[in-house]
Structure formats: structure tokens, C-alpha cells
Amino acid sequence: MLKLLVMYESDFNQSQTSKSKKWSVVILTIIVIIILIVGGFFLYRSANSNKETKTSSNTQSTSISGEFSSDMQKVDSDLKGLETDINNVDKGLNDQETDLSD
Amino acid sequence: MRTTNKIVLIIVSIVLIGVFAPVSSFAVPNSLKAADQKQASRSATIRIENLKSRAAHEIDRRIAALNLVITRIKTFKHLTAENKTALETSVKTEISNLKALGAKIAADTDIATLKADVKSIADSYRVFAIFIPKIHLLAASDRMLNIADELSSLADKLQIKIQSAKTSGKNVANLEELLTDMKNKIADAKSLASQIQSTVTPLAPDGYPGNRSTLLSGRSMLRTGHTDLIEAHHDAQSIIQGLKTLQTSSSTPSAH
Numbered sequence: 001m002l003k004l005l006v007m008y009e010s011d012f013n014q015s016q017t018s019k020s021k022k023w024s025v026v027i028l029t030i031i032v033i034i035i036l037i038v039g040g041f042f043l044y045r046s047a048n049s050n051k052e053t054k055t056s057s058n059t060q061s062t063s064i065s066g067e068f069s070s071d072m073q074k075v076d077s078d079l080k081g082l083e084t085d086i087n088n089v090d091k092g093l094n095d096q097e098t099d100l101s102d
Numbered sequence: 103m104r105t106t107n108k109i110v111l112i113i114v115s116i117v118l119i120g121v122f123a124p125v126s127s128f129a130v131p132n133s134l135k136a137a138d139q140k141q142a143s144r145s146a147t148i149r150i151e152n153l154k155s156r157a158a159h160e161i162d163r164r165i166a167a168l169n170l171v172i173t174r175i176k177t178f179k180h181l182t183a184e185n186k187t188a189l190e191t192s193v194k195t196e197i198s199n200l201k202a203l204g205a206k207i208a209a210d211t212d213i214a215t216l217k218a219d220v221k222s223i224a225d226s227y228r229v230f231a232i233f234i235p236k237i238h239l240l241a242a243s244d245r246m247l248n249i250a251d252e253l254s255s256l257a258d259k260l261q262i263k264i265q266s267a268k269t270s271g272k273n274v275a276n277l278e279e280l281l282t283d284m285k286n287k288i289a290d291a292k293s294l295a296s297q298i299q300s301t302v303t304p305l306a307p308d309g310y311p312g313n314r315s316t317l318l319s320g321r322s323m324l325r326t327g328h329t330d331l332i333e334a335h336h337d338a339q340s341i342i343q344g345l346k347t348l349q350t351s352s353s354t355p356s357a358h
Contacts, residue, residue, distance in 0.1 A: 064263075064346050071256045072342070075335050078249045082328055085242035089321050092235035 150216060154207055157220045161204040164229040168197050171237045180247040180295075181240065185303060189240070193233070200227060228307035231314070236305050239320045243298040246327050250292045253334050257284050260341050267348050277344045284337035287330040294327035 175190050203219065210216035227233070261281060268274045298320045305313045 064342060064349065068256065068259070068338075068342050071252065071259070072335075072338065075249060075252050075256070075331075075338075078245060078252065079328075079331060079335060082242060082245050082249065082331070085238065085245055086321075086324055086328060088238040089235060089242055089324060092230070092238045093317060093321060095230045095234070 146213060150210075150213060153216055153220050154210070157207045157223060158204060160223050161200050161207075164223070164227065165197050165200055167229060167234055168193050168200075171234065174237060174241050178241070178244045180244045181299065181303075189237070189303070193237075196227060196229065196233065200229075226307065228310045231310050232305055232307050232317070235317050236302050239298055239302045239317065239324065242324050243295040243302075243320075243327075246291055246295040246298075246324070246331065249331050250288050250295065253284070253288050253331065253338065256338055257281060257288065257334075260284075260338065260345075263345050264341070267345065272348050274344075274348070277341050280337045280341050280344070284334045284341070287334035287337070291327040291330040291334070294323040294330070298323050298327075 172190060172193050175186060175193070178186055181189070200223070203223065207216065207219045210219055224231075264274050264277045264281060267277075301316050302320045305316060
């Protein structure tokens with residue numbers, strides 16, 4: 001009877017150890033999965049952040065050009081007008097009065 | 103005796119002249135003389151008509167040019183209101199005087215008077231010699247001042263951007279140099295435009311041809327001012343490009 005009891009206790013201990021190992025594996029797997037998810041999330045975020053910086057840089061460059069484009073176009077157009085004015089002055093000064101003496 | 107011969111000779115000569123002179127007058131038939139007179143009269147009429155037609159054409163050409171000038175004066179922004187009104191009034195007076203002269207020429211019958219009146223179209227009014235070049239110079243100098251104002255405002259905006267880049271630690275020495283050059287060029291163009299206005303505004307037709315040198319000097323200042331403004335515009339372009347480069351380099355992640 002005593003022998004039977006000892007055998008039962010030994011089986012029980014073995015079963016307990018195996019269960020404990022299984023749990024350890026499950027917990028470890030969960031931890032690895034969590035690490036992978038969190039890592040993946042951080043990697044994704046970092047990649048996105050670079051993209052945003054690049055877009056922001058392009059936007060800033062475009063905004064600098066855009067901010068001054070109307071001013072520059074106005075000056076450019078007026079400079080062309082001034083060239084026409086100068087041509088008029090040249091033409092006016094080269095035009096001699098017609099000799100109307102006879 | 104000798105004296106008597108002389109007297110006889112004189113008397114005979116007078117008699118002979120008295121006899122032959124009427125004969126010689128009959129040598130050219132009356133009909134021919136009349137034809138010549140008619141021809142001369144026709145030539146004179148044609149000449150008068152030609153002169154009148156030419157005068158009318160020249161007056162119309164000047165009035166058309168002066169009307170265009172009035173339109174241009176109305177767009178001036180930098181001439182004082184007083185000077186603008188005076189200029190416009192003087193052009194209108196010129197047009198009225200030319201119209202009155204045109205009417206007088208049309209009614210002229212004496213060739214000498216007509217010739218003098220036609221000659222005065224050019225001599226007294228100097229529309230093309232003084233008036234038109236003067237207004238063109240004033241128009242150009244006015245536009246020069248407009249452009250200088252636009253560029254000044256642009257320079258102020260660029261200065262703020264450069265200062266902002268400098269505050270954030272960027273090297274903006276080259277941009278500051280360009281901005282200084284831009285401002286100097288604008289100031290030079292403004293000064294030249296003002297000189298053109300002050301020297302050209304008082305020019306009058308009766309000062310011609312002595313005052314032509316002032317017009318030529320005005321044109322020279324105009325060209326220099328134009329070059330100044332083009333260079334200031336180029337400076338602005340370089341500054342904008344420089345600011346873009348600074349922003350791009352600051353936002354590009356450095357390689358490690």
C-alpha cells in the first residue's frame with residue numbers, strides 16, 4: 001500500500017513538472033510575440049517619421065518658391081514693360097521732326 | 103556844232119525807241135502770256151493744296167501721338183498730382199493749339215503765310231522732338247520707381263527669411279551679401295528715376311535743340327537704372343534659391 005502511494009506521488013510530481021514547463025513555453029512565446037509586435041510597431045513608426053520629414057522638407061521648399069513667385073512674376077512683367085518704355089524713348093529720340101519748310 | 107550833233111542823236115534814239123518798243127511788245131502774243139499766267143496760277147494752287155494736305159497729315163499725326171500720351175500720363179503713380187495735372191494740361195493745350203493752327207492753315211491763301219504756318223508745326227510745337235520723348239522718359243522713370251518699390255518690398259520679406267535662417271544657426275553670409283547688393287541696386291535705380299523726373303519735367307519746346315542733351319542724358323540714366331533693377335531681380339532669385347537649399351539641407355537626415 002505504501003509502495004502504491006509512493007508511486008502515485010512520483011507520477012503526480014512528474015505531471016506537475018511537465019505542466020509547469022508547458023506554461024513556461026506559452027509565456028515565453030507570448031513575450032516573444034509581444035516583443036515582435038512592439039518592435040515592428042516602432043520600426044513602422046520610425047520609417048513613417050522619415051517619410052513625413054521628407055514630405056515636410058519638400059513642402060517647405062515649394063512654399064518658399066510659392067511665397068515669392070507672385071512677387072517675382074510681377075517684377076518680371078514690369079521689367080518687360082520697362083523694356084518697351086525704353087524702346088519708345090529710343091524711337092522718340094530717333095524720330096526727327098519732318099522738315100516742313102517747303 | 104558837236105553839241106548840236108549829240109542832241110540830234112539823242113532825239114533820234116528816243117524817236118526810234120518810241121517807234122520800236124510797241125512793235126516789240128506785239129512780238130509775244132497776248133494769248134501766250136495769258137496761258138503762262140494761267141499755268142503759273144495752276145502751279146501755285148497745286149503747291150498750296152499739297153502744302154495744306156501735308157500740314158493736315160502732320161498735325162493729325164501729332165494730335166494722335168499726344169492723345170496716346172494723355173492716356174499714358176493717367177497711369178503715372180509717382181509723379182506728384184500737381185505735376186501730373188500740369189503735364190496733362192500742357193498736352194491738351196498743345197492739342198488745342200495744333201487744331202487751331204490746322205484751321206488757320208486750311209484757310210491760308212497767301213503762299214508765304216502758308217509756308218510759315220506749315221513750318222511752325224515742327225518749329226513751334228516740337229511734338230516729336232521734345233514732347234513725346236519727354237513723356238516717354240517720364241513714363242519709363244515712373245515704371246522704374248514702381249519696380250523699385252516692388253523689389254524693396256520683396257527685399258524686406260527676404261530679409262525676414264534670412265534672419266530666421268540665421269537664428270536657427272544657418273550660414274547665411276552669402277545671402278546677406280546678395281541682399282545688400284539687391285538693396286543698393288534698388289536705391290541706385292530710385293535715385294536715377296528721380297533725377298530723370300526732375301531734369302526732364304521742365305523741358306519746353308522753345309528750348310530745342312539745346313535741351314535735347316537733357317533728353318539724351320535721361321535716356322542714359324534710364325538704361326543704367328534698368329540694368330540695376332535687372333541685377334536686383336537676379337539677386338532676389340539667388341536669395342530664394344539659397345533659402346530653398348538651406349531648408350532642404352537642414353531637413354535631410356544625416357547619414358550615420
